[in-house]
Amino acid sequence: MTESATNDIRAAARRLLADGTVSVVIGYGDAGPNRTVPIFARTAAQADRLVVSHSALNNLTVYLTRALRPVGGRIAIVAKGCDVRALVMLMSESQIAREDVYVIGVACAGVTTSMGQPMSAETVAAKCRDCIVRTPPLYDELVGVQCEPPATSDVLDRRIAEIEAMSAHERFDYWAAELELCTRCYACRQVCPLCYCTQCIVDRSVPQWIETSASPRANLSWNLTRAFHLAGRCVGCNECERACPAGIPLSLLNRQLAATALREFGYVPGIDPAAPALVGSYDLADREEYIR
Amino acid sequence: MNEYRITQESLQAFVAALVADGLTVLAEAADGSGYARLAADDRVAIDPSRAPSRLSMKEHFFPKSEALFEYRREDGGFVLVDRLPEVRPTVILGARPCDAASIGILSKVFNWDYRDEFFNRRVDATIVIGMLCAYRDEHCFCTSVGGAPDSIAGSDLFLVPLNDGALGMRVVSDDGERFVTAYAHLFEWGAPGDPLQVDEALTLPSVRFDAEKVRGWIEGHFDDPYWSAASETCLGCARCAFACPVCHCFDIVDEDRTYGSGERMRNWDACQFGMFTKHASGHNPRAARAQRYRQRISHKFAYYPSRFGEVLCTGCGRCTRGCPVGIDIGAIAVEIGGMAS
Amino acid sequence: MTNIYRPELMVIREIIDETPDTRTLRLQFRDPEVAERFRFQSGQFAEYSVFGEGECTFCIASSPTRPEMIECSFKRFGRVTTAMRRLNVGDTIGLRGPYGNYFPLERMKGRDLVFIAGGIGLAPVRCLIWNALDLRERFGAITIIYGARSVDDLVYRRELDEWSAMSGVRTIVTVDPGGEREGWNGEVGFVPAIVEKIAPAADNAIAVVCGPPVMIRYTMPVLTALGFDDESIITTLENRMKCGLGKCGRCNIGDVYVCKDGPVFSYQQLKALPEDY
Numbered sequence: 001m002t003e004s005a006t007n008d009i010r011a012a013a014r015r016l017l018a019d020g021t022v023s024v025v026i027g028y029g030d031a032g033p034n035r036t037v038p039i040f041a042r043t044a045a046q047a048d049r050l051v052v053s054h055s056a057l058n059n060l061t062v063y064l065t066r067a068l069r070p071v072g073g074r075i076a077i078v079a080k081g082c083d084v085r086a087l088v089m090l091m092s093e094s095q096i097a098r099e100d101v102y103v104i105g106v107a108c109a110g111v112t113t114s115m116g117q118p119m120s121a122e123t124v125a126a127k128c129r130d131c132i133v134r135t136p137p138l139y140d141e142l143v144g145v146q147c148e149p150p151a152t153s154d155v156l157d158r159r160i161a162e163i164e165a166m167s168a169h170e171r172f173d174y175w176a177a178e179l180e181l182c183t184r185c186y187a188c189r190q191v192c193p194l195c196y197c198t199q200c201i202v203d204r205s206v207p208q209w210i211e212t213s214a215s216p217r218a219n220l221s222w223n224l225t226r227a228f229h230l231a232g233r234c235v236g237c238n239e240c241e242r243a244c245p246a247g248i249p250l251s252l253l254n255r256q257l258a259a260t261a262l263r264e265f266g267y268v269p270g271i272d273p274a275a276p277a278l279v280g281s282y283d284l285a286d287r288e289e290y291i292r
Numbered sequence: 293m294n295e296y297r298i299t300q301e302s303l304q305a306f307v308a309a310l311v312a313d314g315l316t317v318l319a320e321a322a323d324g325s326g327y328a329r330l331a332a333d334d335r336v337a338i339d340p341s342r343a344p345s346r347l348s349m350k351e352h353f354f355p356k357s358e359a360l361f362e363y364r365r366e367d368g369g370f371v372l373v374d375r376l377p378e379v380r381p382t383v384i385l386g387a388r389p390c391d392a393a394s395i396g397i398l399s400k401v402f403n404w405d406y407r408d409e410f411f412n413r414r415v416d417a418t419i420v421i422g423m424l425c426a427y428r429d430e431h432c433f434c435t436s437v438g439g440a441p442d443s444i445a446g447s448d449l450f451l452v453p454l455n456d457g458a459l460g461m462r463v464v465s466d467d468g469e470r471f472v473t474a475y476a477h478l479f480e481w482g483a484p485g486d487p488l489q490v491d492e493a494l495t496l497p498s499v500r501f502d503a504e505k506v507r508g509w510i511e512g513h514f515d516d517p518y519w520s521a522a523s524e525t526c527l528g529c530a531r532c533a534f535a536c537p538v539c540h541c542f543d544i545v546d547e548d549r550t551y552g553s554g555e556r557m558r559n560w561d562a563c564q565f566g567m568f569t570k571h572a573s574g575h576n577p578r579a580a581r582a583q584r585y586r587q588r589i590s591h592k593f594a595y596y597p598s599r600f601g602e603v604l605c606t607g608c609g610r611c612t613r614g615c616p617v618g619i620d621i622g623a624i625a626v627e628i629g630g631m632a633s
Numbered sequence: 634m635t636n637i638y639r640p641e642l643m644v645i646r647e648i649i650d651e652t653p654d655t656r657t658l659r660l661q662f663r664d665p666e667v668a669e670r671f672r673f674q675s676g677q678f679a680e681y682s683v684f685g686e687g688e689c690t691f692c693i694a695s696s697p698t699r700p701e702m703i704e705c706s707f708k709r710f711g712r713v714t715t716a717m718r719r720l721n722v723g724d725t726i727g728l729r730g731p732y733g734n735y736f737p738l739e740r741m742k743g744r745d746l747v748f749i750a751g752g753i754g755l756a757p758v759r760c761l762i763w764n765a766l767d768l769r770e771r772f773g774a775i776t777i778i779y780g781a782r783s784v785d786d787l788v789y790r791r792e793l794d795e796w797s798a799m800s801g802v803r804t805i806v807t808v809d810p811g812g813e814r815e816g817w818n819g820e821v822g823f824v825p826a827i828v829e830k831i832a833p834a835a836d837n838a839i840a841v842v843c844g845p846p847v848m849i850r851y852t853m854p855v856l857t858a859l860g861f862d863d864e865s866i867i868t869t870l871e872n873r874m875k876c877g878l879g880k881c882g883r884c885n886i887g888d889v890y891v892c893k894d895g896p897v898f899s900y901q902q903l904k905a906l907p908e909d910y
Contacts (some may be wrong), residue, residue: 030462035618037617038617038618038620058616068527086519184356184559185531185533187530188614189529190529191529211545213547213559214559215357239616244618245614246346247323
C-alpha cells in the first residue's frame, strides 16, 4: 500500500461525497505514526484525513451492521479483502443490501498485528499468511497495489497442529486455562461484524443460558458458544484477538473453524455472496447420517 | 527519609523470602498482560521504563468475579453462609503510581456510609511497593489528574532507580515501615547515592488539560452534540472500563451450583453496556451509545469529583491504548478543556 | 466484619393478588431479634431476594407504624419477579435494607396532604398514607387521587374502599378513558386531568406524587399551576438499582445516587437533575 493509494482513497471519497453518491465514507484516519482509527468522513476536509497503510487494522464492516450503521443515505466503506469477506457474509445473511453500500476495495499488502508498529516480518499479522483475498472478492472501485506482505511464520498452523495432537482432556485443559483469563468485556463480540444479534445469548436472563460471572465455567461457556455461533461464518479477520485485553489466542479458534468448514464441506465463508450459508443449508452428500 | 539500597541479587532474595514466608507476590508480567503472581525462582525485573500492562492491578482488590455469600436450600427455607475473603498477605512489587493511586480513589466509593469489607480486607492485607515511572507516551496524562510519575500516593514503600543500576527503596507508610523490618537484613541501609539522573525518569509529563475546567464544561453541557461526535466510532465494549484502574461499576447475580444452592456473585459491569440502565419496564434512559459515552466521561471528570473530591481517572492511558477503535480519553479531555475556554 | 451485601431471611405469611399481574407479599423476619431491631421510614426501599434468581428493588409498602408485617408489592417484569410469583406462603425470601432517604414527615406536619398516584406507583405512597392516617392528628386534610389504566389494574382496592369511607379523607379513584366498565362509578380520565379537575388547594399543602414517568411529567405542571411551589411537591423516583448501597454505579443521575440521595426527591431537586432517568 503506497502513498498513491492514500491519494486515490481521498480523491474517491471527495468525489463520492461531492456528487452525492454517498452521505458518508467509513475509512481509516491517520492517528499518528503507524496508527489509524476508524473515521466517518462526511466532508471534503474529513476525506483528506483518510489513509491506507499497513496500520489499517480495523474491520470497518462492523459499522455496516444495523446497530452501528450511520443513518441517512448510502454508505461508502474502505475495505481490505478480509473486511469485504465479512461484508459478503452480511449480505448473504440479509443484514445489508448490496446497493446500500459502495465498496472502495483495497488491494492489500498486509497489515501489522497491532497499532504503532512499522511493517516487517516480525510485525506482520499472522492472518496475512496465505491470504486468499489480497484483491477483495467484491468492490465498486479498487485502490492500492496488490503485493505479497513480508513472509509471516506459520506459528498459527503449528500451534493448531499442537492442539489437534492433544488428547481431548489436554485440549480441554488448554482452553480452560486460556479462557480463565477472560474478563467478559465482550470486546470480541463488539468488534466482530458477524456478532450482530439484537439480543446476544449471554444477555438473556430468562433463561440464563450462560452465566455472566468471569468464572472458569462461565468463560468456557461464553467463548465456546460464540465460537460455535461463528462456525462456518467467521472470515478470520482476527479483530477479536486484537481487541481482547486478556491476550486470549482467539485466532486459533477462528482458523480451526475455517479449516473445518473447508475440509468437511469445501466451504469458504465470505467469497461468494450468492453461496448459501453453510449452517443454514444441507446437502444430500453431507457426511452426517442423522440429517437424512 | 528512610532509604534502603537494593541490588538485583537482593531483590531476587527478597522475592524468594516473601514467597517462602507464604506471601503472594504480584508484579507486572513481562508479557504485558497485567499484575501476575511471581514464583520464588521467577526472574524479577523492576523496569521503570516498561509500558503499562493491558490490565491494571484493580483485580487484586476488586476481582472481576467474586462470591458475596452462599445460599443453601435447607429445611424448606434457606441458610446463608458468608464468604468474606480470606486474603493471603500480598506484596505488589513495582506498582506504577497511576495504579497505586487507584486504591485511595476506590476507597472513597467502597467506604462511604457502608464499608465494603471485600475491598477493605484485600487492601489491608496488601503492601504496595510503588515504583518511579519512566514510561511516557502520547496517551499518559497522570499530571493532568493530580498524579505524577514519582507520586507515592497509595504506596507503602517506593522504589527509585539509582545511577549504578541498583534500586533505592523509601519507606512511605507506617505499614510499610513495619513490613520491611522483617526483610531489612537483605538490604543495605542509608543514603545510597543519587537517583538516576535520566531525563525521562524525572521529567514530568506536561499537563495536557485543566481538570477543573473540564468538569465545569461537562456540568453545563449535558445536551451538547459533542458527545455524539466523540463517541461515533465507539463499539460499546467494556474494554476501557475493565482495563481502567478505577472503574468500579458492578453487577450482582445469583448462580446455582447445585439444585437450589449456589452463590451470589459480584461481577464487573460497565456503563458502556447497552443494558446497564435498562429498567424492568423496558425504559432505558441511556439507550443511545452517545448517552452512555457521555456518562463515562462525565462520571470520571465531573460526577465523581463532585461527590468524592477525586477525579475517577489516574491518567494511565490503558483505555486508549487498548481501545479497538482508538478512542482517546486524554484527547477528549483536552478538547473539552479547549471548549471550556 | 459485616457483610453489607448479605440479606436477612424473611418468610412469606400471606399473598394477595391485587391485579392479574400485581401481587403483594406480607413478610415476617425469620429471626424475631432481627424483627425487633428493624426500623424504617416511609419512602425507603429494600432489595428483596429470591435465592437462585437474584434481587430486585421495591419500596417497603407497609407503614412503619404497622411493623408486624413488612409488605412489598410488585408487578411481574422479568426473571426475579417471575420467580417471586412462583413462591408460596411459608417460603423464604431475603431482604436487605432499609435503604435510601424517606418522605419528610416532619415538614408535612400540620399541613394538608395531597397524595397522587398512578398504577403500581401507589405502593410507596400507600406506605405514607397509612403512616399519616395512623398519626392522623398531626396532619390536616387528606386528599387521595389515584388512577390506573383500567378497573382491573387498580391496586389496594380494599384500602381504597377503606379510605373512601373515612371522614377527613377525600378519595378520588379514576381509570383511563376506555378503562371503565359497567357499574363503575368512579372518575374516568388520566390522573393529571383529574388532578386539574379536583384542583386541590395548594395553601399549606404538600403534594406527594408517584407513578409512571409520563404521569409525573404531566402532573407536575398541573400542581404548579394550582399554586404548589417546587419544595411542596414530593416524588419518589424509580430507577434501575442494584446494590442499594451507593457503590455499584447503576442508579447514578449526575452526581446523585438515587439509592442514597433518593428515592424521595422534591420537584425542586428533580428539576436540578440531568435528564438521565
